[in-house]
Amino acid sequence: MTLTVFYLLSALSVFSGLMVVLSRKAVHSVLYLVFCFFTIAGHYLMLNAQFLAAVHVIVYAGAIMVLFLFVIMMLNLNLAAEAQKTPWIKISAVILSGLMLLVLVASVKGAEELSAAQPQNDIGLVKNIGNILFDKYLLPFELISLLLLSAMVGAVLMGRKEPQPQNE
Amino acid sequence: MDTTEFLIKLILVISVFGISLLIAMYSTYAERKVAAFLQDRLGPNRAGPFGILQPVADGVKMFMKEEIIPANADKFLFIAGPSLMMLTACMTGVVIPWGGELTIGRNTFNLQITDVNIGLLYIFGVVSIGVYGIMIGAWASNNKYSLMGGLRASSQMISYELAMGISIIALVMTTGTLSTKEIVEQQSSWHWNILYQPLGFLIFLVCAFAETNRTPFDLPECETELIGGFHTEYSSMKLGFYLFAEYINMFISSAILATLYFGGYNFPFIESWGLSPNAVTIIGTLLFFGKIFFFIFFFMWVRWTIPRFRYDQLMNLGWKVMIPLALFNLFITGIITLWRNGAF
Amino acid sequence: MNILQTIPLNHYIMLSALLFSIGAMGVLLRRNAIILLMCVELMLNAVNLLFAAFSVHHADGGGQVMVIFIMTVAAAEVAVGLAIIVMMFRKAGTTDINLFDTLKW
Numbered sequence: 019m020t021l022t023v024f025y026l027l028s029a030l031s032v033f034s035g036l037m038v039v040l041s042r043k044a045v046h047s048v049l050y051l052v053f054c055f056f057t058i059a060g061h062y063l064m065l066n067a068q069f070l071a072a073v074h075v076i077v078y079a080g081a082i083m084v085l086f087l088f089v090i091m092m093l094n095l096n097l098a099a100e101a102q103k104t105p106w107i108k109i110s111a112v113i114l115s116g117l118m119l120l121v122l123v124a125s126v127k128g129a130e131e132l133s134a135a136q137p138q139n140d141i142g143l144v145k146n147i148g149n150i151l152f153d154k155y156l157l158p159f160e161l162i163s164l165l166l167l168s169a170m171v172g173a174v175l176m177g178r179k180e181p182q183p184q185n186e
Numbered sequence: 187m188d189t190t191e192f193l194i195k196l197i198l199v200i201s202v203f204g205i206s207l208l209i210a211m212y213s214t215y216a217e218r219k220v221a222a223f224l225q226d227r228l229g230p231n232r233a234g235p236f237g238i239l240q241p242v243a244d245g246v247k248m249f250m251k252e253e254i255i256p257a258n259a260d261k262f263l264f265i266a267g268p269s270l271m272m273l274t275a276c277m278t279g280v281v282i283p284w285g286g287e288l289t290i291g292r293n294t295f296n297l298q299i300t301d302v303n304i305g306l307l308y309i310f311g312v313v314s315i316g317v318y319g320i321m322i323g324a325w326a327s328n329n330k331y332s333l334m335g336g337l338r339a340s341s342q343m344i345s346y347e348l349a350m351g352i353s354i355i356a357l358v359m360t361t362g363t364l365s366t367k368e369i370v371e372q373q374s375s376w377h378w379n380i381l382y383q384p385l386g387f388l389i390f391l392v393c394a395f396a397e398t399n400r401t402p403f404d405l406p407e408c409e410t411e412l413i414g415g416f417h418t419e420y421s422s423m424k425l426g427f428y429l430f431a432e433y434i435n436m437f438i439s440s441a442i443l444a445t446l447y448f449g450g451y452n453f454p455f456i457e458s459w460g461l462s463p464n465a466v467t468i469i470g471t472l473l474f475f476g477k478i479f480f481f482i483f484f485f486m487w488v489r490w491t492i493p494r495f496r497y498d499q500l501m502n503l504g505w506k507v508m509i510p511l512a513l514f515n516l517f518i519t520g521i522i523t524l525w526r527n528g529a530f
Numbered sequence: 531m532n533i534l535q536t537i538p539l540n541h542y543i544m545l546s547a548l549l550f551s552i553g554a555m556g557v558l559l560r561r562n563a564i565i566l567l568m569c570v571e572l573m574l575n576a577v578n579l580l581f582a583a584f585s586v587h588h589a590d591g592g593g594q595v596m597v598i599f600i601m602t603v604a605a606a607e608v609a610v611g612l613a614i615i616v617m618m619f620r621k622a623g624t625t626d627i628n629l630f631d632t633l634k635w
Contacts, residue, residue, distance in 0.1 A: 020536045021537060032545070032548055032552070035548075035549050038552075038565075038568060039553075039556035039559060039560065039569065044564060047565055047568060051571065051572065054572065058575055061579055061582075062582055064537075065583060066586065067594055074578075078604075081605065082605055085608060085609070086608070086612070090564060092616075093616070103560075110558075114558060115555035122551070126544070141585065141586065141590070141594070142594060149591075150594075154595075155592070155599075162603070165602070165603065166605070166606055169605075170609065173609040173610055173612075173613040176610070176613040176614060176617050177613045177617070
């Protein structure tokens with residue numbers, strides 16, 4: 019049962035991931051990616067990482083992808099057809115990524131199976147995540163807030179209209 | 187899960203769904219009546235006694251209208267937009283505790299469909315994906331005005347979600363839990379969160395108006411500038427879905443407001459009346475709906491009293507007033523929490 | 531019951547590898563800068579999934595905290611990246627990545 023759900027979710031994630039790459043229209047890509055993120059949230063739920071699933075949906079589906087959709091709609095990209103790469107580049111792109119997959123899978127094939135720790139069902143709960151976050155990872159947590167601040171300042175600075183040069 | 191439990195849950199799901207639809211339906215009637223009252227008119231009074239059948243008549247009219255899909259529209263997304271809007275509107279009701287516990291025979295059951303331990307995050311997640319219904323519909327219409335409406339909706343919702351999230355964090359700091367059930371139980375008797383988080387409540391209320399696209403924040407569908415906003419191209423029942431989803435959203439937001447800040451199904455001094463537990467539960471649920479109706483009325487009251495913002499005013503309010511206020515509230519809440527825990 | 535007793539960890543590794551490769555393929559294949567950014571997001575998510583799976587496997591919450599950090603970095607990246615793309619679009623009228631090879635306008 020669990021395995022079936024896993025396979026179903028995985029098939030959906032891979033399919034929507036492929037469609038992100040292959041869709042002609044940018045908006046369709048965005049929507050497929052949103053769908054892909056929902057399947058990944060499903061994976062998190064199956065791993066009993068509930069907090070992660072909720073945050074994933076809020077941050078990715080609720081904020082980041084809305085931003086993408088917003089920019090695509092604002093630039094109105096559906097009017098201009100996207101220029102395509104030459105067939106040779108496309109074929110080599112597919113072959114290269116296939117090779118990469120091959121290498122990744124091959125490196126796992128030879129690896130020893132790690133022995134699993136004693137299963138604990140509650141590590142994904144808010145309480146435990148919070149304890150770890152504010153105990154062991156307090157410094158990275160503070161640093162990441164600085165990163166967010168600088169990103170915000172940068173985005174605002176770049177998004178601002180440049181002052182028009184004065185005509186004398 | 188055994189059969190009785192499953193049946194009870196099924197009944198609960200269906201009744202919550204049915205009640206939301208029914209209340210949304212009669213909200214349209216109530217909205218007209220409230221508008222009429224505030225503008226010193228009579229309002230709908232032709233269909234049935236006091237015009238009580240007006241929503242039915244409206245529904246029939248909606249169904250009978252011609253179904254138009256614009257020639258250059260993206261057909262699948264054009265249909266997906268309103269459906270998604272309706273879906274997200276109906277999804278939030280799952281985690282709201284509609285009442286305490288009922289005991290029938292030997293079975294005790296909870297008047298909440300499911301008590302997720304991240305209930306608040308769930309609500310926030312569903313609210314944050316609610317904007318897709320509008321954006322997809324707006325983009326699929328392939329219409330300038332729809333596109334503008336969609337853009338406005340998305341930027342407005344993202345901006346106000348931030349302030350809403352920060353005010354929720356302040357609330358979570360005082361309650362110490364994300365489960366809606368526990369939040370309500372902590373507010374027993376008169377310990378309502380509005381007393382501990384007045385500023386947070388104000389911010390949450392304003393953001394709830396913005397998230398449901400109600401006046402004074404109904405810029406996405408502002409008639410005078412954008413024809414009909416994101417639903418310009420919609421007709422028949424698809425338009426009906428958009429309008430209906432707005433009322434369901436309003437009902438659900440009222441329920442969330444009552445749950446988080448107004449004690450949910452709790453009421454002061456109800457324990458001292460010496461009633462049986464079942465009676466307390468039923469009275470609590472009725473009172474909960476009373477609070478919800480009050481908030482729905484408040485939504486309408488504001489809509490027919492306050493004019494619409496200009497777009498830059500809306501953005502200024504969101505980013506320059508709401509977010510700093512929410513941060514200030516968070517700061518104060520943090521200090522008080524530390525002080526109560528004996529940090530100073 | 532632990533999920534990883536029914537689903538081997540290898541399955542998660544394979545899925546992540548697949549998603550990561552798809553993202554990489556997208557980066558190589560497409561020319562629209564916005565789609566490139568989206569493909570990078572997909573790759574980050576593949577890594578996230580692996581972090582979460584290993585975190586459950588080792589019964590250590592550190593992996594999930596790392597996912598939260600990655601999400602934050604992704605959000606910052608998207609904010610700055612999209613701002614750059616919007617600015618490029620204003621200047622050049624396109625989001626085609628091949629036209630962005632000049633250093634100065």
